[in-house]
Amino acid sequence: MRQPERSPAESYYWPVIWAVTLHVLIFAMLFVSFAFTPELPPARPVVQATLYQLQSQSQATTQTNQKIAGEAQKTAAPQFEVEQLEQKKAEDQKIAAAKAAEQKKAEEARKAEAAKKAEAEKKAAEQKRQAEIAKKKAADEAAKKKAAEDAKKKAEEEAKKKAAAEAAKKKAAEDAKKKADAEAAQRKAVEDKKAAALAELLSDSVQRQQALAETHGDKVAGSLDDLIVRLVSEQWRRPPSARNGMSVEVLIEMLPDGTITNASVTRSSGDGPFDSSAVQAVRNVGRIAEMQQLDRATFDRLYRQRRAVFKPEDLGL
Secondary structure (H helix, E strand, O other): OOOOOOOHHHHOHHHHHHHHHHHHHHHHHHHHHHHOOOOOOOOHHHHHHHHHHHHHHHHHHHHHHHHHHHHHHHHHHHHHHHHHHHHHHHHHHHHHHHHHHHHHHHHHHHHHHHHHHHHHHHHHHHHHHHHHHHHHHHHHHHHHHHHHHHHHHHHHHHHHHHHHHHHHHHHHHHHHHHHHHHHHHHHHHHHHHHHHHHHHHHHOOHHHHHHHHHHHOHHHHHHHHHHHHHHHHHHOOOOOOOOOOOOEEEEEEEOOOOEEEEEEEEEOOOOHHHHHHHHHHHHHHOEOHHHHHOOHHHHHHHOOEEEEEEOHHHHOO
16 A cells, blocks of 8 residues: 655654654763762862763763664664655656656647547538539539520520421412412413414414315314414423514424424524524424324315414413
């Protein structure tokens, strides 16, 4: 069991008590010895002896005191050393305890600093994670917004395209109707012009029309002339130089089977391309098989060589 620590004053207390007690006893013994010593007549030798004796006794007392003090010192020395060792041990223990406390405190401070640092790092990591989450969320929101805008824009473009397609379809239908109406009007105009051309073709020889009518009737002659005009009109291609008011007379030469052997200009319009287009249209007809309906005499008289007048407005092609 550990003894309680003693102060330096307590360490010297008992040795001092013992030394004082011994000195008191010595002085008491000396007092008693002086008290019982007989009185002697004064004499120098005796006085000297007495003084010597006293001196001797004083020396003995001193030696005794020294011996007692030495014994006391010898007795107190081990105890003092023990006390010194215990005090040193106690001081060492205090120092060790203080060092341990300082080390513990330093360790606790280090742990606290490490914990604080770890907490700060954790907090920073959490803040970074939250920032990344917020950034990702913002990016997702931006992507969704952009996707919605793109979808809306695409829908608007599709609606515009659809509307444009509907408009184009409607316009195409209107254009087709207009074109059909124009073609119908053009066909009617062509028919009207063909009729006018037929009238013009037949008006140059009333006598031949009368002869044809007397021989075969108006129906046959009118049908052949109308056929010639229609076939030539279908083959004619209007040249850029053709103008209303022009007219060219073409001589058509045929065989009895209706084959056209030649076509030539007998009266020019004054425009070469228009004249050539009329001649080429006649030649492109090639053969009129319906001419075989006529007898040879009628054919030779009316259609072996047939003159026809062509005008741009009459042909209408």
